[in-house]
Each structure stands twice: as structure tokens, then as C-alpha cells.
Amino acid sequence: MQPTEVRITxxxxxxxxxxxxxxSAGLDLRANLDAPxxxxxxxxxxxxxxxYLELPEGTEAQVxxxxxxxxxxxxxxxxxxxxxxxxxxxxxxxLLINHGDQPFTVNDGERVAQLVVARYVRVTFEESADLRAxxxxxxxxxxxxxx
Numbered sequence: 651m652q653p654t655e656v657r658i659t660x661x662x663x664x665x666x667x668x669x670x671x672x673x674s675a676g677l678d679l680r681a682n683l684d685a686p687x688x689x690x691x692x693x694x695x696x697x698x699x700x701x702y703l704e705l706p707e708g709t710e711a712q713v714x715x716x717x718x719x720x721x722x723x724x725x726x727x728x729x730x731x732x733x734x735x736x737x738x739x740x741x742x743x744x745l746l747i748n749h750g751d752q753p754f755t756v757n758d759g760e761r762v763a764q765l766v767v768a769r770y771v772r773v774t775f776e777e778s779a780d781l782r783a784x785x786x787x788x789x790x791x792x793x794x795x796x797x
Contacts, residue, residue, distance in 0.1 A: 654706060656767060661741075662700025664759055676714060676764030679744055683758040689748035694728055697744040697762050705736040705767065712766045713744055719762070724750025727763055 660666055667677035681687075682700035689695055705711055713732035719725040728747040744763040748754045756762060 657704035659702040694747040
């Protein structure tokens, strides 16, 4: 697959984000900190990355949690996935929250989230008094059961 080029300014003291494996969907984002940040249980903080993006029109960048942080420490991205629009030129930040029961320290250079760049479709709405029927209908929120 041919990669899409994204312009980036790196004001951090870390290397550019990279893929961990050949088929990874997300690039690892690292904390760019002058001092560690302690997240108490229930506390949230905006973690700077030092990265600034110029995304191609028709794409967005999604900031997603890292599964290891969520599983091992209960630390996740609060507004997951966070959306970075193509016209945003500010610093990429990661809004972390500690849902765990122990304090968690975010250290400089730590991989705190993943960044996935995706295409999207813009829509217009056509108002209608009714919608076409489907087999599923309005069933949602577990209507098919767990087995």
C-alpha cells in the first residue's frame, strides 16, 4: 500500500511517530514533557506531544488509547477517539485519564497514545418523515444478546 504523505513539524525532542510493526494501523505518540506528570485515580491531564500536523483535505487524525496502558494501569484517552481536523494547526495533545486505582506517572518520551489517519465522507442531510425498513430496525444496545 502506498503511504499518504503528511506534513509534520516536530518541536519535541523525540523522533517522529512511527509504526511498531509493518501492519500497524496507528503511529505511537510520545509525551513531550519537561517534568513527569502524576495522574491520581480519576484525574485527567492534557499531555503535549510537540507535534503539529498538516493533514491532507478529506482526512482526519484520530488519537486513540494504547491497549497496554488501559489494561495494565487503567489509563486511557478520555475523548477517544479524539479527532484532529485537517485544518487544525495547533499542537497535537493527548487527553489522558487515570481510571485505575493507583497513581500513574507519565514520563517524558513515554508512548501515551496512537495516531490513526483516516479518510472520511462529508454528508448532506435529506429530511424525511420515515426511513426505509431493515431487518434490524431500531434494535440496538445489546438487542442481539451476548451468545
